[in-house]
Amino acid sequence: MNSRKKHITQLLLCFILLIGGTSVAQNIKIKGQVVEENSKQPLAFATVAITDIDSKKPITGTITDDDGKFNVETSASNFHIEVSFMGFISKTITQFEIKNNSINLGLISLAEDAEQLGEVVVQAEVSRNEFKLDKRVFNIGRDISSTGASALEVLSNVPSVSVSIEGAISLRGSEGVQVLINGKPSILTEDSGALGSITSDMIEKIEVITNPSAKYEAEGTTGIINIVIKKEERKGVNGSITLNAGVPDNNSVGLSLNKRSEKFNLFTQIGLGRRSRPQDNININNDLDNGNILYNTGQDYRDEKFYTITLGSDYYINDNNVITISGNYAFEDEDQPSDNNFQLFDENENLESEWNRTEVTEAANPKWQYELQYKRDFEDHDDHDLLISATGRSFSKDQSSLFEDETVSGTNMDREQRTRTDFGENTYTFKLDYTKPFSDKWSMETGAQYVINDVSNDYEVQDLVNGDFETDFGLTNVFEFNQDVLGIYATGAYQSGKWGVKPGLRMEYTNVNTLLVNTDEANSQSYFNLFPSIHTSYKISDAVSIQAGYSNRIYRPRLWDLNPFFNIRNNYNIRQGNPDLQPEYTDSYEITSIFDIGKTALNFGLFHRYTTDVIERVVTSVDNVIVQRPENIGTNSTIGIEFNTKVSPAKWLSFNVDFNYNNFKRVGSYETKVFDFKGDQWNSKILAKFKFPADIDFEATGNYNSKYQTIQFEVDDIAFLDLGLRKKILKGKGVINMSVRDVFNSRINERMTIQDDFEAYTKSMRGRFVTFGFSYGFGKGDAMEYSGGRRR
Known part of the structure; x- marks a missing residue:
């Protein structure tokens, strides 16, 4: 065998x-x-x-x-x-x-199996890390510091992945990541805040694919992060219940149930909770032309109640054919109040005016996702199979906001505004994947995917004039976005002895249409691309393996990159989109070596990315109003190294270390300004795990992100610490946890912009989060054998 x-x-x-x-x-x-x-x-x-x-x-x-x-x-x-x-x-x-x-x-x-090719397994007591030919797998279920955390917070503890305080996800220091759920795009990944409806106890593992093969869609210049949701497979009725309570307000309950029989596997997950995410902000806008300085300090909140339910069933037609139908409904009820103080000083540092701006925002966000999938396993080979799926997802937002400016002293700044957002998005994905092994050495994969994305955003701003609200037509419009992507791929693989290779090619055709309805401004783009990839691995010895890969990737501008109408939450710091944006293209190369040295496993990698038509946010200022707008600006060349290891100096102590460093060179210009510069950045994580008597585990995770530069910003460094404690009870069926995220309130995001005509400084922080959790697993497992032995 x-x-x-x-x-x-x-x-x-x-x-x-x-x-x-x-x-x-x-x-x-x-x-x-x-x-x-x-x-x-x-x-x-x-x-x-x-x-x-x-x-x-x-x-x-x-x-x-x-x-x-x-x-x-x-x-x-x-x-x-x-x-x-x-x-x-x-x-x-x-x-x-x-x-x-x-x-x-x-x-x-x-003992580790030295004959495995293309897959090296590094065992870790906290999160077992599997290094495969084209991805790394991080099993999250045992991470203590993830207690009560959302998927976004879990991602921040995954090696090579960073999550900013605003929720922006980056991989190896770069954004442009494609986030999937169970291998497919999800409405929950379109907005980082929506990932809050997925809690850590629902996650089985996270796959990080830094250099995807042609099998995966080409979206995401940095790579792909795939969040895999748990699904029970044992026969009988099984389940678990999880309770979490935290400060600031972070309370949730989750229930997972599964009933498995010979023909059916019925599964459901139910979650509900409420959380509060306060954020302190400081903004300083300095107009160098007239000498005015605007100081803004305040606090924003995002208080939400969330409900989510997943229902599904696997139907085993026979030993070789299975149909799965599933659906998910999530609902968020949001309140987003804010309270900000503004002070405007003239060139002589005299206070001209002071006023307070308060906000009351309410939003209802229902989300739907449903899927029908058919899988056929062929008799001639275990890996010969066909997978066909159709997925639909829908997201809508009904939001209203009321803003009131009240003068404290000086020039009258009294003002009252209100906004209305009616947002709707529907996405349909049709996918076919076919795998055919020709022998133990040769195999191929082929398939196709068609994605339809249809979005409408109706946004209105009104000002209170003489007791009546009047529409501000300069800030009001309906933005429609339609994008269709057809992809076809094929890969081949040869694997023999100590060596393997997997080349592939993906073809994608994209059609994009945007329309500002009120002003009848339309923009249409169509383009066809080829995306090659190749991956190889070689086993030098029982202790040393080398993997290498290349892929070509694309980042298509998303809705909020394109929509010029964003919001006026802070009307002195405005973000807007650019409907004329072009996609980014990246060539990605990497080589990774894996060493097994006694009690220590080491992973060392070298990577290079070259990106054209880089999308950067360009900042402009007029009368102390800062406007950020994305533009295509030149090229970016990045060379980096990555290092991961696990060290166990004692049975009761282990360390997981992750380190990333990259050096980049930017070449580009916008209008009359040249943006040519060089820079670097690095980040590291150290996780220490302690085992104490009485089934008590303790872990501490330290994070550090270095200072780095963009075309206009300089972002300050960040260091923070997370702690976790776990105790097993009830003969191991129950677990109590405590986690403290950002122990020292040190996760502070600071950035500075210095230009010829203005300077801008921003600072934001979320603060410490403490969570207590309890989980209990129940059910039975009856032995069940299948006649053909085909089910997996």
Whole structure:
């Protein structure tokens, strides 16, 4: 049996055993602990199978807990014990001693499988990291400091990923990331705030794909982040409940239920909660032409109640065909009050005027997503399959705001405004993927995807004039955005011995139309692109592997990049879109080496990205009003290094270290100004995990993001610390947690803009978050074997 078939067999065995024990009376108790051979660290979720010696069939089994320990019972008398884990050499135990109907196997050491090609597994006690040919996988479920966190906050603790205080996601220091849920675009990823409806207890793992193959859509110049949601597979009724409470207001409850039978797998997740996200802000606008300085200090809030429910079912037509239908509904009820103080000084630093601006904003945001999927596994090969899916998603926002400016002293600044937003977006995705292995060495993938995106944003601003509200037609319009993308791809793969290669090509046709309805300003673009990719890997020795890859990527301007009408929450710091934006294109190269040195696993990478038509926000100022507008400005060349490692100096202590550094060169101009400059930036994360007696775990995660420069901004550095504590109770079925994010209130975002005619300074901070959580798992697992052994 070759290595790949061996691992698939292990996975099938693991699946059979995960769904429980047998219904036969059991009277021999078997216990032990599974550890890594080199580091002696526990292996959680390893499979322990009790197998009949004659028939070779599994009798019963279990999986190890967080400490690698297991307990299992059997009434059989003619058996041996098999211990296995993906990425490690399985061990069969045939010699053991039975005393008082008990077997104590003690420590069972598993060695890493040196024959695996294209996939190196680095075991981590907190988040098990899997390094594969074209992606890295971070299993989030055991991270303590993620207690009660949203998906956005979980992402901030993933190596190579950074999340700004405004929710902007970057990978290796660059934005332009495509975020997926379960491998597909989701309405929840279009707005970073919407990721708040996904809580950490719903997430199984996060996949980071820095250099995607042609199989993936070409969107996202920096790469792809895929959030995989949990789905239970054990037979019977199983579930879990999670409760969280925190300060500032962060309370939620989540319920996951699953019922599995021979033909159906019914699953649901329900979540509801409320959270408050206060943010302190300081803005200073300095007009160098007339000498006026505007100081703005205040606090913004985003208070929301959220509800989410997912329903779905897998229907197994037979051993080779399965249909899945699922739907998700999420609703956010938002309040966004703000209170800001403004002070305007003249060139002699005399106070001209002071006023307060208050805001009352309410919004209702319903979101729908539904999917129909069909998968066929062909009989001739385990990896020969066809997948067809159709997904629909819808998001709407009904928002109203009232702004009131009240003069405190000096020049009269009294003013009252109100805004109305009626937003709607519908997206439909049709996808086909086909995989065909021709032999153990050769295989191919091919498929197509068609995405339809239809958006309308009706935005109105009104001013109070003589007791009546009148529409400001200069700030009011209906913006329509329609984008269709058709993609077709093919990849081939050759894998033999210590070497493998996977080339691919993707073709995409894009058609974009925007329209400002009130002013009849239309913009249409159509373009056809080829996106090649190639990935390869080579196993130098049992301890050293090298992976390399190239891909060509695109970043298409999104709705808020294009829509010129944004909001007037702070009418002295305005963001707007640009409907004339062109897409960015990036050539991405990287080479990664993975070392297994004794108790330490090291991952070192070198990458280069070259991007054309870079989209940057250009800042202008007129009468102390700062306006940010995205423009296509030149090229960007980035060279960087990446380093990840896990060190375990003791059984009770381990460290995960992540470090990224990149140096960039910008060449470009806008209007008459040249934006040529060089710069660098780096960030690091260190996670320390401590194991204490009485099943208590403690972890501390330190983060540092260096100072860096854009074409006009200089962004200050940030350092912050997160803490987590976990205690298992109720025989391991219950877990209580506590997490503290930003312990020292040090996660402060500061940036400075210095231009010939103006200077602008901004500072914002969210502060400390403390969360307490409890989770409890329940259910049963009855052993279930499938006649064809095809289900996975």
